[in-house]
Amino acid sequence: MTGNRTPAPGGRRRIGRLLAGAAAALTLGGVLGGCAPSGPDAGAEQAAAGYLAELGEWSAELTLAAPRAKTWTQGEIDAADGSGAELADETGLGDVLELAPELEQFDADTVERTPSYRDAAAVAERVGAVLDELRSLEPAAVKQLRAAGAATSLVAFDLYSETYGGPATRRLEAYSAALDAGIISEEGRAIQREADAAFARERIGFLDTAIEAMRGTPEGADEPLIPDAPIGRSVGAFVVDWYEEDRAFEERALAQTEQWTRTPGMYGELWGFEDLSSAFRVAVEHAGELRPRYAEIIATLVDDAEAGRAPTAAAGDAYRALLIDGYLPWGDAAEGPNHAIDRLWMLWRIRELDGTSEEAYAAARAALLEELNRGIPEGTVRDHRPGGTRALVAVGAIVDQTEASPDDADADWEPMLGRIAELLAFAAHLREEPMMAEVAADYDAMVAELEAARDELAALREHPDPDAGELAADFEVSVAFIRLNGELQERLVPLLSPSLSLLDDDARFSARLAELIEATAPEASAASDS
Incomplete structure (x- = not known):
């Protein structure tokens, strides 16, 4: 197959900006230029047709190559460690990704008046999103994701141990003291209110430390904790957002608790689930399923283009299928908080890849959050979200x-x-x-x-x-x-x-x-x- 080299990272975003600015450029050109060209541009039409033809050839190569790539799951690694066997090197797609075709770029005016080029650009945008995911599953990127998961687990452990070893323990002690004082007496209420307020203040400080650690470089490491790759940046943003949401909850709880005079504290069960580290390994664990799904997505985009249809497949389809297929009945042995967190990140990634509306994302997330709480063992801390x-x-x-x-x-x-x-x-x-x-x-x-x-x-x-x-x-x-x-x-x-x-x-x-x-x-x- 012959083809252009793949665009540099961010190339598909430049195409998106080009399309978005086309109307403005036309208006400006009409005002300042007086006489602008009209009708489709022959060069842009030829570029679009050439790109789609090359994409079809490349799609066939990707379909053949995807099943041959190998990324070890953690279960396979653990099994090999237990048996003393050596695992072969992990293999990605390598040159296949490097040979992905690139759509030639034109100025906004040319794009605006060439419908066939705009259609090809819409396909190229979705292909670029798939390429980002596939590059994030190459061996070097997988190594970074695993390292980030291990480092994030340490951040989570520190957050949990600091909270449980400090303000959470003192809150339990305060509850006992409030019982002794009479839980509905003014003294008992004051003891609990003060314990709740102290908990929230300390918890906010611990969350600030966790957020700073996520955004920094672990001690003794050469690279920042969050890998500078599409999936790595996505998971890092997900974890930081989770901690910031937890922090906002504590701030609102603190403001409310400090105003109460008639009731004791009631936020004891509601502080968040900590260990989000498994989210860094979600795509790695599912690499064997994701690569073929991505190949199918690109093949569908090619079929759509050949049939003159608008694109009917998107990069997020791969994660959507995993979410729907991965539902576990209540009480399933595999169900647990980490399983729910992994699924919540997949939904987060769908929104990033497909531009999901906030309304649709929030509705799906609220439902997935119900899975989080049911997986938390009975008698342990419950998250404030479900x-x-x-x-x-x-x-x-x-x-x-x-x-x-x-x-x-x-x-x-x-x-x-x-x-x-x-x-x-x-x-x-x-x-x-x-x-x-x-x-x-x-x-x-x-x-x-x-x-x-x-x-x-x-x-x-x-x-x-x-x-x-x-x-x-x-x-x-x-x-x-x-x-x-x-x-x-x-x-x-x-x-x-x-x-x-x-x-x-x-x-x-x-x-x-x-x-x-x-x-x-x-x-x-x-x-x-x-």
């Missing part, structure tokens, strides 16, 4: 607080209504995190029910029960609390049942998840935007 768990945490906190009888200092309407106001603020804070639309609808109904209960109590204060007679004011407040906590759980829990039953039903949930993942495709996102 919506179904947050809904149950909110219900538990609300019911626990309304079941607590007011002490002498609380035997008044204002403190009681203030307590409910703080419970509503807690529920609203958790609502700021991602939730599936189905979970969010039920959660909002739960909050509305709590607001209705508050309004009922406020109405009772304004219009006391005439049958109460000469009952003392503090006893009337106690009666109101008894009514509230006697009914509230029965009113709240059924509101969440529809969405929680969806999450518990593997067939229904996996089908819904597949719909949301498929909606991240470029054509689906474009239809959604329109």
Whole structure:
């Protein structure tokens, strides 16, 4: 096969900018030039036809070469280490990638008036995204990804051990002290509030350290932790974003906790999952599946071009297939937090590759987050992100607080209504995190029910029960609390049942998840935007 050399990294982005600037260049040319050429440019048409012809030849070579490349999975490496066998060198695609054809570039005016060239440029843009992924699976790049995963694991271990060894332990000690002081007494509430605030402040500092470590060069290393390659940069950005999201949650929790006066802290279960290092190895572990899928994507693009269709395949299709095929039923032995984190990164990469709309990405991510919490072992720290768990945490906190009888200092309407106001603020804070639309609808109904209960109590204060007679004011407040906590759980829990039953039903949930993942495709996102 004969063909032009592959474009330099970023070449396909230059094509994209060229297309985007074409209309502006035409306008400027019309104003300043007076007489601009019209009609398709023959040179651009010839370049487009030549590129597509070469792409077809190269696609056939890629299809043959992809299955011959070999990247070892961690399981294969571990097995060889255990047996003492030596693994052969890993092999990539090498010269096949170097021989990928390049679309000749023209000025914006020429592009704008040559439809066949614009069609070829759309294909070249998607081919370039596939090339980025394939180059990230070459042996040298794989070595960097594995090293980054090992270094990130150390960052995560430090974050977890610092948190658990410091503020988390002190929070548990504070909880015991609050019990001794009377958990609903002012002293008990103050102890827990101070422990929550101290936890958030220290946790923010530890997260800052983790983010700095991710962006820097590990001690004793020659290269930055995040590899300077497409997949490496993507995973690095994913991990940093995760820690920054965790930090933002703690900042909001701190601001809220420091304002509370009526309720003790309620954020004890909600601090994030730490070890994201496996995300650096996702593409490496699936290299044997990804390379043939990428070859199929390019073959499809060639078929589309030959048939005169708009491109129907995109680089993200390879990860979409892995996400849909990789769903694990609840309780599967392979299910766990790392499995969920790996899938969340794949969705992140789909958005980068295919320009997925924020709406479609957020909807799919919220569903995938439900897989994270179910994989966290029972009795360990739960992440603040998964919506179904947050809904149950909110219900538990609300019911626990309304079941607590007011002490002498609380035997008044204002403190009681203030307590409910703080419970509503807690529920609203958790609502700021991602939730599936189905979970969010039920959660909002739960909050509305709590607001209705508050309004009922406020109405009772304004219009006391005439049958109460000469009952003392503090006893009337106690009666109101008894009514509230006697009914509230029965009113709240059924509101969440529809969405929680969806999450518990593997067939229904996996089908819904597949719909949301498929909606991240470029054509689906474009239809959604329109």
